[in-house]
Amino acid sequence: MKIAITGITGRLGGALARYYQAIGNKVIGLDRLACDLSKTDSLAITLDQIEFGALINPAAMTSLEVCENDPELSDRVNAIAPGILATVCAERQVPFIHISTDYVFDGKEPGTRSEKDPAKPISVYGKTKLVGEEAALSAYPQAWVARVSWLFGPERPGFVEMIRDRLVQGEPLGAIDDKFSCPTYVDDAAVALDHLLSLTDPAGGLVHVCNPGPTSWHGIACEIVARSEQPQTPVARQKLDEMTGFQAPRPVHTAMDVSYLEALTGHAMRPWQEALAAYFSTETE
Numbered sequence: 634m635k636i637a638i639t640g641i642t643g644r645l646g647g648a649l650a651r652y653y654q655a656i657g658n659k660v661i662g663l664d665r666l667a668c669d670l671s672k673t674d675s676l677a678i679t680l681d682q683i684e685f686g687a688l689i690n691p692a693a694m695t696s697l698e699v700c701e702n703d704p705e706l707s708d709r710v711n712a713i714a715p716g717i718l719a720t721v722c723a724e725r726q727v728p729f730i731h732i733s734t735d736y737v738f739d740g741k742e743p744g745t746r747s748e749k750d751p752a753k754p755i756s757v758y759g760k761t762k763l764v765g766e767e768a769a770l771s772a773y774p775q776a777w778v779a780r781v782s783w784l785f786g787p788e789r790p791g792f793v794e795m796i797r798d799r800l801v802q803g804e805p806l807g808a809i810d811d812k813f814s815c816p817t818y819v820d821d822a823a824v825a826l827d828h829l830l831s832l833t834d835p836a837g838g839l840v841h842v843c844n845p846g847p848t849s850w851h852g853i854a855c856e857i858v859a860r861s862e863q864p865q866t867p868v869a870r871q872k873l874d875e876m877t878g879f880q881a882p883r884p885v886h887t888a889m890d891v892s893y894l895e896a897l898t899g900h901a902m903r904p905w906q907e908a909l910a911a912y913f914s915t916e917t918e
């Protein structure tokens with residue numbers, strides 16, 4: 634099958650392209666040049682010229698601060714474009730997966746969030762992503778909106794690589810210990826999304842995709858340290874409200890429950906600690 638993937642220069646889009654190529658699919662990589670999601674007036678016409686048998690949309694404005702500073706652009710890319718992509722897929726009757734986020738929740742209640750929990754985003758990023766979810770499902774009820782959280786993987790280094798590199802270089806470590814979610818290894822997300830894409834007669838709707846087990850950035854850092862050759866290295870505890878670089882509000886408790894994904898597909902996501910170990914082992918191969 635020809636699978637079109639947006640955002641292939643990004644962390645998840647790049648991993649999806651790598652995954653589908655590895656299992657022998659033809660990937661139509663839609664980078665920003667081929668398909669600019671901010672050009673909402675011409676997006677459907679652009680897609681009309683591209684042949685595909687399924688579409689996955691991980692592309693988004695993902696910086697909370699950029700979204701907060703440019704809500705109009707965030708609206709076009711994160712809120713309006715997903716509805717246009719879904720409409721095109723509905724007309725062609727081809728599978729569509731739109732990627733969303735745990736930041737649609739307000740994060741006020743400890744515990745894990747299911748797909749049935751109400752979404753009440755507190756940032757422009759979260760608000761525009763929620764409107765994008767609704768637009769996609771309203772245009773194409775058989776589409777999937779897959780919410781992921783705290784992505785890590787080789788395509789774009791982030792927090793995980795920063796902690797590991799600082800550890801190797803003997804630099805002091807610190808991480809926020811009062812914000813909780815679930816990490817998601819991009820390779821595991823790709824497998825889970827492929828299970829969704831392979832469902833015949835899909836119900837469509839919201840589905841949570843992450844490596845389960847609520848943790849904080851401090852918890853992730855401690856896990857990296859514990860599995861390293863310097864397992865006694867201390868990790869200082871930092872607080873969310875000390876982060877002066879964070880202008881946009883961040884929700885505190887957004888760990889997601891993945892039992893619906895397993896019920897739908899029969900595929901169980903491994904705990905994030907196993908996923909992290911798998912990522913580091915592939916890096917050293």
Ligand SMILES: NC(=O)c1ccc[n+]([C@@H]2O[C@H](COP(=O)([O-])OP(=O)(O)OC[C@H]3O[C@@H](n4cnc5c(N)ncnc54)[C@H](OP(=O)(O)O)[C@@H]3O)[C@@H](O)[C@H]2O)c1
Nearest residue numbers: 640642643644645669670671692693695734781782783784
């Ligand atoms: N990263 C996380 O921890 C996280 C957590 C929860 C949910 N998510 C969701 O997961 C998805 C993937 O996130 P990610 O971390 O892989 O994102 P990312 O690494 O920030 O990549 C974003 C991608 O979107 C593309 N993009 C941005 N604006 C665009 C536009 N106007 N037209 C076309 N493409 C555009 C970027 O292209 P350029 O390279 O050209 O900028 C890039 O390829 C997103 O939907 C995000 O909301 C991510």
